[in-house]
Amino acid sequence: MARTLGILILSVLLLAACGRAQPVAPLQIGVRTANDHVPFYIADREGLYRQVGLEAKVHLIPSNTEIVEALQRGDLQVGAIPVTTAITAIDHGADLRIIAMTGRGSDGLLVRRDSGITSWTDLKGKRIATIRASILDVLLLQALEAHGLDPSRDVSLVYFQKLGDMISALKTGQVDATSNTEPFMTDAVRQGWGQILGYYTEQWPDHPCCVVVARGDLLREHPETVEQVLKAHVLAVERACADPAYTARVIVEYLQSFDPELVEASLAPEKMRVDYHLTQEEIARMAELMYRQGLLEHRPEETEFTDLRPLEQVLEGQK
Amino acid sequence: MRLRLARWRGGVLLAGLLVCWESLPRLGWVDPILLPPFSRVAGRLISLALSGDLVQHAVASLGRVLAGYGLALAAALPLGFFLGLSEPAEQYARLAVQLLRPLSPPAWIPLAILWFGIGNAPAIFIIFVGTFLTLLTGTIAAVRGVDRRLVQAARTLGCSRRGTVVRVVLPAALPELLTLIRLGLGLAWMCVMAAEMVAVSRGLGFLMLEARNLFRTDTVLAGMLTVGSLGLLLDGLLRLVQGRLLRWQVGRKAYEMSRD
Numbered sequence: 001m002a003r004t005l006g007i008l009i010l011s012v013l014l015l016a017a018c019g020r021a022q023p024v025a026p027l028q029i030g031v032r033t034a035n036d037h038v039p040f041y042i043a044d045r046e047g048l049y050r051q052v053g054l055e056a057k058v059h060l061i062p063s064n065t066e067i068v069e070a071l072q073r074g075d076l077q078v079g080a081i082p083v084t085t086a087i088t089a090i091d092h093g094a095d096l097r098i099i100a101m102t103g104r105g106s107d108g109l110l111v112r113r114d115s116g117i118t119s120w121t122d123l124k125g126k127r128i129a130t131i132r133a134s135i136l137d138v139l140l141l142q143a144l145e146a147h148g149l150d151p152s153r154d155v156s157l158v159y160f161q162k163l164g165d166m167i168s169a170l171k172t173g174q175v176d177a178t179s180n181t182e183p184f185m186t187d188a189v190r191q192g193w194g195q196i197l198g199y200y201t202e203q204w205p206d207h208p209c210c211v212v213v214a215r216g217d218l219l220r221e222h223p224e225t226v227e228q229v230l231k232a233h234v235l236a237v238e239r240a241c242a243d244p245a246y247t248a249r250v251i252v253e254y255l256q257s258f259d260p261e262l263v264e265a266s267l268a269p270e271k272m273r274v275d276y277h278l279t280q281e282e283i284a285r286m287a288e289l290m291y292r293q294g295l296l297e298h299r300p301e302e303t304e305f306t307d308l309r310p311l312e313q314v315l316e317g318q319k
Numbered sequence: 320m321r322l323r324l325a326r327w328r329g330g331v332l333l334a335g336l337l338v339c340w341e342s343l344p345r346l347g348w349v350d351p352i353l354l355p356p357f358s359r360v361a362g363r364l365i366s367l368a369l370s371g372d373l374v375q376h377a378v379a380s381l382g383r384v385l386a387g388y389g390l391a392l393a394a395a396l397p398l399g400f401f402l403g404l405s406e407p408a409e410q411y412a413r414l415a416v417q418l419l420r421p422l423s424p425p426a427w428i429p430l431a432i433l434w435f436g437i438g439n440a441p442a443i444f445i446i447f448v449g450t451f452l453t454l455l456t457g458t459i460a461a462v463r464g465v466d467r468r469l470v471q472a473a474r475t476l477g478c479s480r481r482g483t484v485v486r487v488v489l490p491a492a493l494p495e496l497l498t499l500i501r502l503g504l505g506l507a508w509m510c511v512m513a514a515e516m517v518a519v520s521r522g523l524g525f526l527m528l529e530a531r532n533l534f535r536t537d538t539v540l541a542g543m544l545t546v547g548s549l550g551l552l553l554d555g556l557l558r559l560v561q562g563r564l565l566r567w568q569v570g571r572k573a574y575e576m577s578r579d
Binding site for chain 2: 065068069072073088089092093094127129131132133134157158159160161164165168169172174175200245295
């Protein structure tokens with residue numbers, strides 16, 4: 001009985017410890033291995049956080065969901081995640097705000113070169129691999145509708161959890177197309193078996209892809225720390241845009257796969273770009289799109305997802 | 320009387336856990352996004368059940384568990400018996416079994432897609448590989464654990480090799496095998512999550528993964544409660560079978576106690 005009581009008390013204490021405000025120094029930042037997370041890799045390896053007077057540690061985390069969960073628990077204070085993940089988390093009550101962009105574009109539809117699919121209308125009756133409720137899914141549905149296809153009737157959507165599994169399924173003919181991202185798509189083209197049917201920037205030029213989010217308590221209690229993060233982020237984005245060859249080398253260093261030449265090709269302006277600028281309207285547009293697709297429970301307010309003040313302060317200071 | 324007391328104690332612990340679960344997020348001690356109150360999870364469970372979604376997901380998972388685990392049982396029990404009875408054969412198989420046993424079910428996902436495509440087949444395969452080797456090594460151990468004196472006595476009394484296996488080894492190993500089958504079934508439910516990561520759009524694992532992507536912790540917990548309840552139900556059925564098949568043990572235990 002005493003042991004049972006002990007376990008119960010310990011469980012209560014452990015649970016109660018979750019989600020409490022954490023000390024700010026060193027600031028914990030969570031990112032994934034992805035092309036458009038490169039500003040964080042650059043800021044980390046070039047010491048840009050120290051340069052702006054901030055002690056920060058960048059963690060590579062395997063999935064977007066895990067980044068949000070770590071932010072919610074307080075293990076991380078800042079993170080980079082797809083815009084759709086950020087909107088869904090905030091919609092479900094996570095105390096987070098989008099504070100900057102980190103990448104635009106980069107997602108599209110990949111088919112096999114020998115599939116005979118040369119236009120979007122050829123997709124009728126085909127199986128398309130996607131990750132449910134992800135940015136790849138949201139933009140795929142939008143693109144299908146834009147080309148006059150009903151996603152629930154004209155195609156068969158096959159849900160996966162990982163980008164690599166979708167590539168394997170496409171390569172081996174288990175599916176006819178996959179909604180995917182860079183550098184996987186350029187890699188498939190270079191290997192000779194893949195063909196990019198189109199990028200989603202055709203439907204929404206320069207669409208937001210990954211964003212920077214911060215915990216609400218950090219924004220309220222330590223806005224100066226958020227500004228320091230963004231100062232380093234702006235410097236890193238500028239560095240990334242100025243030298244694509246260097247940027248590709250850094251991505252390869254962190255992804256530990258692909259070759260720099262391939263990654264540099266996948267960074268071409270018509271495919272994707274890293275960026276820090278952010279507008280409330282584009283986030284609201286994405287949220288509205290997700291609401292129409294049934295991924296949000298209530299119609300979103302334009303201002304509920306973003307906090308642009310720190311970025312505006314940083315950009316004002318630069319002038 | 321003793322059974323009643325055990326059930327009462329189990330009920331007290333469960334009720335205590337539910338009270339904690341409900342009150343911690345309500346008192347603000349735990350973030351309700353990380354752990355929604357029990358009442359909200361129960362509400363979500365009821366709405367999923369009323370919409371018919373829960374039944375569809377549960378039936379899909381149950382079918383995969385029964386297929387994958389059924390295949391694993393059909394393969395592992397006879398093979399385990401053979402390897403348990405033949406030491407040279409077991410020595411041949413030992414290295415391969417030890418090499419493959421530590422591989423977790425998600426590690427098989429890329430191969431499952433390549434070999435079985437998409438749909439139910441790779442999911443069933445993942446449940447199969449996730450349970451087969453545990454069942455195999457458990458069966459070998461159960462057969463090896465049979466008292467050699469029983470086997471020798473049967474042989475001395477003129478029982479054939481086949482008769483010894485059927486009439487002595489199988490009944491003697493049966494208690495351990497039935498416990499192994501019950502444990503294996505729990506393992507099969509644990510594999511569902513990994514199995515339903517692969518190109519399926521129905522199933523409790525899929526429901527929970529999708530809910531996690533959408534930060535619907537209430538749905539994740541509702542899915543977990545459903546998996547737990549189904550596991551409990553199937554385990555109860557297996558216990559009934561176990562009780563029937565091992566009725567003879569009651570007499571044996573009484574005899575052993577009278578000797579003590």
